[in-house]
Amino acid sequence: MKQQEAIQLFEEKKVRTLWNQDEEKWYFSIVDTVSVLTDSPNPRKYWSVLKTRLKKEGSQLTTNCSQLKMQSADGKYYKTDVADTEQLFRLIQSIPSPKAEPFKLWLAQIAAERLDEMQDPELTIDRALEQYMSLGYSENWINQRLKSIEIRKALTDEWKSRGLKEGVQFATLTDIISKAWSGNTTKEYKVLKGLKKENLRDNMTNTELILNMLAEASTKDISTATNPESFEENKKVAEQGGNVAKVAMKELESKTGKKVVTALNAKDSLKQIEDKKKDE
Template sequence: MKKRLKDEGNETVTNCNALKMIAADGKKRLTDVANTEQLLRIIQSIPSPKAEPFKVWLAMVGRERIEETVDPEQAIDRALETYLKKGYSEEWVHQRLLAIRIRNELTDEWKKRGVEKGKEYAILTDEISRAWSGMTTRQYKKLKGLKKENLRDNMSDLELVLTMLAEASTTDIAKVTNPQGFSENQDVARRGGKVAGIARQALEAETGKSVVTSQNASNFRQLVTDIVEDAAVLPDVRWNRRRDGGM
């Protein structure tokens, strides 16, 4: 397989790292490892009928991404479909999509005001989160027992609403005060987050219970795990539906 990839001019194997992993004999031996992108590229080069469904799926995903570039609304429709398949309620999904729009409006403001994407975005996001919830993003994920999962996909309705309020407030304050650069936007992020923090405290005083919760998606809505288990056959099903004139 390595030789075939090299003969094709594929540099995936060259870019793969070797890590010491426990082998069948119980000893640690150097083993080739790859990330998701590298694994998918390797699958493309496997000359086996068993790999064909994955190749069809990769082609389909590539076509969908091109369609989304031409018509961004299709990306929204597919996001809605994906969340529903995972077991989220339609009401929550629409709220989540609204949260994405509000987040994008905030990052657009940051970009216009000289904040650098990446580390500075992350720091400002933490400032907002700390101001309303009392925790950074990392601390919040730890509370919910999350690792790579998206924090906002694991928020309750109220947590998501307060996150939106915090970010929308930050955007509005920025438009009025016109902060420039990281430091000035950091102050605005704290102020925007504080607006939602005050709302959170007022609600908790009325209800007597905390808005911030350790519960995640597996607790407050059904995540359909067999979607993942059926992922290998999904390409065949969708391909056959298209070929038969279906969706």
């Protein structure tokens, strides 16, 4: 089953999703849905109680729901109760919530947008552009971010062609690249920037994004040229790709006298821009 993982936002709350390319349908995290609809401090417990009640009532809904591996807040992947759009519509009926109707409309929109994007992939880029602009990012930063998505996709496609597995192996290689050029694993980088669940790349400066792109593009090109066969060989290639960006970073720092990798995140950066505009 070919899957594409994504984070969807409903009223600024995250809902983990997986797109099943073979079935052409979305699967949504039930716990995340419960969290959105109920504002419960413990959505897992809420879902556990609800699941028990539905079973006692003879509902087939909980039986038909699947489990898929989704990334948790700690960055690891765990089996998670999921439901497709049709199942989620039925589940929502069992959860008293004033957000039920808006959430149903949101679900329908997500499904429709995905079908549109399959017919016209440029719509994916257009929607990403609109979302970043609405958050206050600069046009220059957005262009870099969209380019970084393209380069990342090329790298992961290269890894897949080498028989590498998504999840642990991809995460390990990504950490090696990041450590090689920035001196930080992904987790260490997020700690530096004061991030928790936020996306690291969405909180990089222009220069950080460019160097990360250079590291990933270099890794992909070196892999294509050297044809690594084992995971250990791919790890060496990842370090080599990261080192290409490290050399560029050190050269830049020697010319500017400023550190490239800093604690500055998107929230701080956007606030600086707003403050500057107010002063003007």
